Amino acid sequence: MTRIKSDFLIIGSGVSGLFTALKLAPLGSVVVVTKKADYESNTNYAQGGIASVFDDKDKFEEHIKDTLESGAGLCDLEAVRVLVEEGPTRVRELLDLGVPFTRNQTGELDLAREGGHSKNRIIHSLDRTGSAVEQSLLDHVHANKNIQILENHACVDLITKHHLKDKDNLPLRCYGAYIVDTETGEVFPVLAKKTILATGGAGQVYLHTTNPNIATGDGVASAYRAGAIVKNMEFYQFHPTSLFHEQGNSFLISEAVRGHGGILREIGGRPFMKDYHDMGELAPRDIVARAIDDTMKKRGEPHVLLDITHRPANDIINHFPSIYERCKKLGIDITTDPIPVVPAAHYMCGGVATDLLGRTNIADLYACGETTCTGVHGGNRLASNSLLECLVFSHRIAGDIKSQGKLSYSAETDLIPDWNKEGTTNTEEWVLISHDLIEIKTIMSNYVGIVRSDMRLERALRRLKLISEEVKDYYNRTTVSLGLLELRNLVKVAELIVRSALLRKESRGLHFSTDYPEDRTPSRQDTILSHKL
Secondary structure, eight states, X not given: OOOEEEEEXXXXXXXXXXXXHHHHGGGSOEEEEOSSOTTOSSGGGOOSOEEOOOSTTOOHHHHHHHHHXXXXXXXXXXXXXXXXXXXXXXXXXXXXXXXXXXXXXTSSBOEEOOTTOSSOOEEXXXXXXXXXXXXXXXXXXXXXXXXEEETTEEEEEEEOGGGSSSOTTSOOBOOEEEEEETTTOOEEEEEEEEEEEOOXXXXXXXXXXXXXXXXXXXXXXXXXXXXXXXXXXXOEEXXXXXXXXXXXXTOBXXXXXXXXXXXXXXXXXXXXXXXXXXXXGGSOHHHHHHHHHHHHHHHTOXXXXXXXXXXXXXXXXXXXXXXXXXXXXXXXXXXXXOEEEEEEEEEEOOEEEOOTTSBOSSBTEEEOGGGEEOSSSTTSOOTTOHHHHHHHHHHHHHHHHHHTOSOOOOTTGGGOOOOOOTTOBOOOOHHHHHHHHHHHHHHHHHHSSSEEOHHHHHHHHHHHHHHHHHHHHHHHTBOOOHHHXXXXXHHHHHHHHHHHHHHOOSOBTTBEETTSSSOOOSSOOOOEEEOOO
16 A cells, blocks of 8 residues: 655645745655645635735834734734744745735835734735745745645544554654545555644635635644644634625635725615724724624625725726626626625634644644634734734744754654555445535534524534534545545534634624623633543
8 A cells, every 4th residue: 555754744735835845845855735736725815915014114013013903812922923023034035936026116015904904014916915925835846856745635634643553651643644545535644754734724614705615624623633732713704805796606805905995885885884993994804794794684685885996997907906807707897886795704713722833732743824823813813914824833833843953753653554444335425425514504604603692502513513423424434535524624623613612701803792792801811622532
């Protein structure tokens, strides 16, 4: 059977995975596992940009202050300081790699502003920043002989002592992962000295999401099953403005449109954001999303309007070419027509708990990007801090690994067994997977969305537990497939979100409970979950 040994295993090919791969390549061999094509990731869909201090009129302390305020009292100050102060250096590395960031007429970086920011500090590549960064990183990764990308492969499970026979006296350590070739169905171990999770978010747990189909929470679910601590999973950020169109597939209308002067209006035309916050359209995302949700419910309307038509047509097209082109294909000319928008699941602020070097509580297992909870986002992520987090903490992971000197495989590595598929059968019962998938998404959207209550959460948890048992039984007797793995991961992530939400007896940031609308605990308090193995 196939067995691969590599110095480093990275699961995920977004900016976190690729930036980490480039950083680790000088230290040894790197295997990058990705479920689809190497360019398919949440990064590729990021329109807005990267928040970082590049203007002489801006200061680190102001970026830190904006981040803390958006985080609703749950940010880790030390983590935020690391993010902000190390950010510009990492962005300059992207410039050195050839990322085509947009510049103004004087040749300097064009700095935009988004919700929650007090200054213009968003470095961007028109409205295609994620795609531009991803492509530049991929070009360098493909040119590096030390990096191997396994496309159309997925993580089945992280390999720990629980896969060994004599395991009682062994520490909790990651030896790599069992990986499935999704085209052939073969499952095999990839054994590594260090494993890094960079699998992105889990937006597919909801009916409406800005995330691609691959965002199924694989990193959080597999890490939790292996014994990792997860933190603050109740905070799922809904992007306030996703295109409302039956053919729009929840296409993201960037925060930058509001930063550029876009006005949110009721369908009748009345602007409403000043009813909810002094900053109006530039209020933090959680406030804007709740305002839209409340406006829709009060008026019984299926969407609201985002209006940028008061700006010159050429200015709109030049700043937002992707949005203009996509909407135009659907019969919406954003230079003359307001854009119909609704909130959609966008970003997972909680995740696998890591320290400031990307280390989890499992030895030799690191995590970075949206998969993690580093403490920088708190109860609500400040716009465009996500790509910055990917860069800063990927660099820190590589730095920590480099500081350890010459690495060797754990003594138990050669004892890792091949994948055992005895007792499982191939099945064509895709309908079982698709029905469970739709039910999970519906439960989460109806009961665990922007506004929650204990009654809704308890009902959601009861139903999810039933689905979880069905999926577990189906998984144990069925040959591994990508659809089954994603279903298994999504139901686990859904459970973690609901359990975390039930533990938070207050409304804070992205978690708004009708049972505790005003109850805010006076001190920073994280929601911690771990799996007792």
